[in-house]
Amino acid sequence: MLKEHGEGLQVLYYKVGQKYDTHGDFFMDNFSVRHGGQRIATMLMYLSDVEEGGETVFPYANRILVLCHGGISFLIVEKKDFQLSQRWVMLYSMKPNATLDPSYVHVPGSCPVIKGDKWSCAKWMHLNEFNY
Numbered sequence: 001m002l003k004e005h006g007e008g009l010q011v012l013y014y015k016v017g018q019k020y021d022t023h024g025d026f027f028m029d030n031f032s033v034r035h036g037g038q039r040i041a042t043m044l045m046y047l048s049d050v051e052e053g054g055e056t057v058f059p060y061a062n063r064i065l066v067l068c069h070g071g072i073s074f075l076i077v078e079k080k081d082f083q084l085s086q087r088w089v090m091l092y093s094m095k096p097n098a099t100l101d102p103s104y105v106h107v108p109g110s111c112p113v114i115k116g117d118k119w120s121c122a123k124w125m126h127l128n129e130f131n132y
């Protein structure tokens with residue numbers, strides 16, 4: 001992917017009780033695609049440890065991301081825990097044939113933070129050059 005196809009980084013901060021509602025990272029309207037076209041993929045990065053809560057859940061991909069609890073990240077796939085060696089994941093919004101792929105709709109985008117606080121960061125990649 002070319003760097004010109006990327007949006008600037010978007011940093012998110014959640015305090016206790018704050019959450020992000022269910023969504024997909026692709027656009028559902030024609031207006032939003034005017035800069036760079038549809039989003040192809042998201043690189044989601046976890047910048048902090050959350051003591052409790054703050055999970056990102058991908059039920060259609062059968063994945064729950066429990067990130068950075070006590071400095072360790074986990075990916076739960078089909079009820080099995082996998083410890084991640086990195087603090088980021090790639091989520092795809094489109095299939096290789098350029099049709100939308102809802103597999104990584106996040107339900108919710110972020111569960112409420114229960115203890116501590118959460119910092120995350122999204123980098124979105126587009127079909128075309130992104131110039132805003």
Ligand SMILES: O=C(O)CCC(=O)C(=O)O
Pocket residue numbers: 012020025044054055056106109110120121122
């Ligand atoms: O903070 C998270 O875990 C998810 C953020 C997210 O879904 C987004 O920025 O699109």
Ligand SMILES: [Fe+2]
Pocket residue numbers: 023024025106109
């Ligand atoms: Fe998202």
